[in-house]
Amino acid sequence: MIVAIAHSRAQLGISAPAVRIETHLTNGLPAFNLVGLPETAVRESKERVRSAILSSGFEFPSRRITVNLAPGDLPKEGTRYDLAIALGILAASGQIPHAPLGDFEAVAELALTGELRGVRGVMPAARACQQASRSLIVAPDNVLEATRVRGVQVLPAATLSALCGHLKQTQRLAWAAPAPPYAHSNLAGQPDLAEVRGQYFAKRALEIAAAGGHNILLYGPPGTGKTMLATRLAHLLAPLDDEQAYEVAAIHSIAGLHRAPGQWLVPPFRAPHHTSSAPALVGGGSTPRPGEASLAHHGILFLDELPEFGRRVLDVLREPLEIGRVTIARAAGTVDFPARFQLVAAMNPCPCGYHGDPGASCRCTPEQVRHYHSRVSGPLLDRIDIQIEVARERNWLSSTVTAQLESSASVRARALAARARQWARQGKINHHLSVSELSLHAPLDRPTEKFLAHAFEHYRLNPRTYHRLMKLARTIADVADCPAIAQDHLSEALALRRLEVAPAWPAGMKH
Ligand SMILES: Nc1ncnc2c1ncn2[C@@H]1O[C@H](COP(=O)(O)OP(=O)(O)OP(=O)(O)O)[C@@H](O)[C@H]1O
Ligand SMILES: [Mg+2]
Ligand SMILES: [Zn+2]
Known part of the structure; x- marks a missing residue:
């Protein structure tokens, strides 16, 4: 034999x-x-x-x-x-x-x-x-x-x-040359925040999201720049390190997609269409392939027109949002793919888009509005730290407003400095802090604690909101390079939870 x-x-x-x-x-x-x-x-x-x-x-x-x-x-x-x-x-x-x-x-x-x-x-x-x-x-x-x-x-x-x-050594094949060193990500020619006029509050929210790795929901009428803003978040993130770049490229390789060498260190940005199925989002198949959540690993998953996604489709995102990976069950056991992404979602307040907009009248019935919101489940919203309104601004086209808009590069520099502080203090970004780590790294002095207790009572906030607010306040303090959280930081964090603190918002969005 x-x-x-x-x-x-x-x-x-x-x-x-x-x-x-x-x-x-x-x-x-x-x-x-x-x-x-x-x-x-x-x-x-x-x-x-x-x-x-x-x-x-x-x-x-x-x-x-x-x-x-x-x-x-x-x-x-x-x-x-x-x-x-x-x-x-x-x-x-x-x-x-x-x-x-x-x-x-x-x-x-x-x-x-x-x-x-x-x-x-x-x-x-x-x-x-x-x-x-x-x-x-x-x-x-x-x-x-x-x-x-x-x-x-x-x-x-x-x-x-x-x-x-x-x-057999009768002919010689040439060995492949090693790949050139990774190109560093270059912001030139990419969509820039400076192109977005006005919307200072939303831009500030993006900066905080980038600094602390927080998920973010942009909510508002049509044409206010939500999609524009969301697509610019990817360029506020740090370039990938070698190991992250490898993981991202490996996932793309398994999906049959190729990351161009110039893209190697750029955090991925994935924007699946709202008609996507659950397997398209989290992966699946008899030979499991990674889904959008994994293709967005170490980068951004952008869900535009959030309520248009099927509710069941959105619910499958809870696992990766919680633990940073997806598990696909199959006949011969389970397969894991990493899926640690930052979620960015955008939506209108109602099917016609103008609910709550003082300058336009909404044509939807209260039942239609409620139904529209119910497509996005509470548990999903619960995992989105920043929820802000992107309202219509009357004068955004005027020249005084367009003067001297800050570029993505300078916002990114601040966000990266804030990230560096988080890594130095706790070895991870604020979004990933556990409850016990949070109390260790984000302590409050007595007056600040009283202020927070008062805000909770005033806005009738859900206890689950507490840790979200603390994480946000921690990031805001880090952006300001303050070792301790102050009342200002908490106030700004409250403003980033608009769905809970603004009573004018549709009740269906509360949870
Ligand atoms: N703040 C802004 N600065 C500059 N251009 C803007 C701004 N807001 C909107 N625009 C212009 O309007 C267009 C539509 O913006 P965008 O698609 O971001 O709106 P949207 O809020 O996502 O709307 P929809 O709810 O309909 O999806 C943009 O392509 C841009 O040309
Ligand atoms: Mg849009
Ligand atoms: Zn409407």
């Missing part, structure tokens, strides 16, 4: 567990058995491997071939093992040398012609391969992604026959 071992990688969430491909050749009736893969994947893979071997000028051994993909209990998707299976068969039948296979891992699909084809999720495979001190063989269209992982040796091969020539 002859055995050959080749190496490949599975994909599970954003990890890439090792898969050993053991090929046995024995005498007996010619047969080709593939074990350790799901049924349909096996059938298709056998067909591709056989054709690719034949069309590359090799012989398909007419012996009893058994290929085992180990470990058997690991859920596997078919196409990415094609190349490793073909190499195993060629080595076991003595058509290529066996020894070099120990130094490589192969992750590529084979076309019937013997060409290599790219697969999704090469980036996690490249990192795992580098940690295992092996080199990675990929199709040419996966090279850019694979070389983004620092220190990995990547061997691109266009065809099975060229690759085999390289392994």
Whole structure:
């Protein structure tokens, strides 16, 4: 019996567990058995491997071939093992040398012609391969992604026959050049806050959201700049560090999306349409793919026209909002994807858009308004720290108002300084503080505490609001570089909870 071992990688969430491909050749009736893969994947893979071997000028051994993909209990998707299976068969039948296979891992699909084809999720495979001190063989269209992982040796091969020539040392393939250093994110040419006229209160709210990582809801009539403001938040965030950039790119790689090298350090900004399904938002499928919540990891998930999303669709966001990841259940166990995003939502106050607008009359019935708000559930709103009105401003076009608007770059500088203070004090941003950490890092003196108690009574605030307010006040103090929270900070925090403190707002929005 002859055995050959080749190496490949599975994909599970954003990890890439090792898969050993053991090929046995024995005498007996010619047969080709593939074990350790799901049924349909096996059938298709056998067909591709056989054709690719034949069309590359090799012989398909007419012996009893058994290929085992180990470990058997690991859920596997078919196409990415094609190349490793073909190499195993060629080595076991003595058509290529066996020894070099120990130094490589192969992750590529084979076309019937013997060409290599790219697969999704090469980036996690490249990192795992580098940690295992092996080199990675990929199709040419996966090279850019694979070389983004620092220190990995990547061997691109266009065809099975060229690759085999390289392994037999009859021809030389060129190793891929390492990717150039990551470009730092550049604000030039990006949407800038300076383009938004007026709306100082909303801009200040964006700055606080950026500084403390708080979720934010912008609420108001049509055409006031809500969408404009929301799309500018991404550029107020810090560039990603290397590890974050890797995670974001790995998730995109698994989803079959490619992050352009210039985008590498830019926090992702995802704006799914309101017709999106729950799986589109949080991920799913028989071979689980990450959803928008994961594609927005370390960046922003923007839900424009919030009540237009299905309520069930919005409810699935509660898990990632709470714990920063999503768990997808499937037949062979569960798969986790990270999903630590900052939520930005925008909505009108009613279906026609003008409810509560003094300058326009709303045509909706109270029942329509109530129904519109009920589409956004209390538990979701409860996870949105900042909820502000973006009202119509009469004079925003006038020249005096447009003079000297602050740029995103300068607002970002303040937000980043405030973030640095949070990291130095508590090792995380304020949005992620637990209740006990909050009492440690955001203590109040007696008069400030009395002020807060009074505000609670006056506005009849929900006790759950307490910690949200304290987090916001902590961030506002950090932006002002004040070690202690003062009454001013709390007052501003209260103003950022407009849905609770402004009685004129529709009752349906309270919770
Ligand atoms: N404050 C502003 N400064 C500059 N332009 C503005 C401002 N507000 C609105 N505009 C202009 O109006 C357009 C619509 O703004 P935007 O889409 O942000 O409004 P919106 O509040 O999201 O409205 P809707 O509720 O209908 O979605 C913008 O493309 C811009 O041209
Ligand atoms: Mg809009
Ligand atoms: Zn209306």
